[in-house]
Amino acid sequence: xxxxxxxxxxxxxxxxxxxxxxxxxxxxxxxxxxxxxxxxxxxxxxxxxxxxxxxxxxxxxxxxxxxxxxxxxxxxxxxxxxxxxxxxxxxxxxxxxxxxxxxxxxxxxxxxxxxxxxxxxxxxxxxxxxxxxxxxxxxxxxxxxxxxxxxxxxxxxxxxxxxxxxxxxxxxxxxxxxxxxxxxxxxxxxxxxxxxxxxxxxxxxxxxxxxxxxxxxx
Numbered sequence: 415x416x417x418x419x420x421x422x423x424x425x426x427x428x429x430x431x432x433x434x435x436x437x438x439x440x441x442x443x444x445x446x447x448x449x450x451x452x453x454x455x456x457x458x459x460x461x462x463x464x465x466x467x468x469x470x471x472x473x474x475x476x477x478x479x480x481x482x483x484x485x486x487x488x489x490x491x492x493x494x495x496x497x498x499x500x501x502x503x504x505x506x507x508x509x510x511x512x513x514x515x516x517x518x519x520x521x522x523x524x525x526x527x528x529x530x531x532x533x534x535x536x537x538x539x540x541x542x543x544x545x546x547x548x549x550x551x552x553x554x555x556x557x558x559x560x561x562x563x564x565x566x567x568x569x570x571x572x573x574x575x576x577x578x579x580x581x582x583x584x585x586x587x588x589x590x591x592x593x594x595x596x597x598x599x600x601x602x603x604x605x606x607x608x609x610x611x612x613x614x615x616x617x618x619x620x621x622x623x624x625x626x627x628x629x630x631x632x
Contacts, residue, residue, distance in 0.1 A: 435537040439467075439518070442530055448472075454535050457514060459507030477503035477511060501538065513538045519565075567601035570608055574623045589627040600627075 437453030448467035455462050458475050465471060473481065480502035499517045506512060518533020564586070571582035590600040607626055 435540070437535045438533070439535060440530060440532045441469075443520075443528055453537075457506065457512060457535060457537050458504065459510070475504045475506065477505055479503070498533075563598060563605055564601045567604045570604060571623065571627075574620055585627060589629075593629045 435453070437451040437455075437457065439451070439454055440449045441447070446469060448469070450462075450467045452462055454467075455464070458465075458471075498519065499515060501513065501515045504512050504514055515536040515538055516533060517536070518531055520528040521530045521532055523529045564583075567586055568582040571585050575582070575585070586597055586600050586604075589595075590597050593600070595603075604626055
């Protein structure tokens with residue numbers, strides 16, 4: 415099976431390398447304090463220090479036609495403790511309408527209660543100009559749906575190999591390219607192998623993980 419397809423570009427974007435079109439966010443649910451990376455300030459037409467990120471500021475910049483739908487998606491995601499994604503429009507400080515994808519998840523404490531929401535903004539405005547709104551929206555939603563399992567697989571690679579998220583993502587992509595598998599399929603296979611592992615065997619070793627990434631038995 416070929417690794418090419420409409421979701422590959424956006425899966426790379428969601429890995430969050432050094433891209434002006436991808437930014438990270440975090441919100442503390444107890445205090446409702448938000449943190450944005452510089453890229454998200456820029457998407458909204460600001461620089462760091464111009465404004466303080468907040469739910470009210472976010473609401474003010476959502477396109478009026480999309481506001482209710484987006485709020486509903488985030489509330490449901492927090493309640494379900496599951497990853498979420500939304501493609502919608504924002505209006506920046508200069509009045510420019512931008513199309514963004516927001517991908518994130520609710521992080522829980524030891525008791526299973528949601529304490530933070532973390533995730534990414536992806537600016538799709540240029541992609542929509544070149545590919546059209548329907549195609550861009552379909553592609554990013556497909557990539558976002560994969561994000562939960564991909565994040566789990568990246569976490570496994572980071573825990574065993576060390577290194578950062580970019581290195582883990584590269585290892586998964588290399589495995590998929592070598593074996594002619596999509597990124598999501600590689601991630602699903604790795605997570606399934608870990609879940610099927612007998613508890614008495616303990617955590618994966620580096621050698622076992624490397625064999626899984628090569629597609630041989632661990």
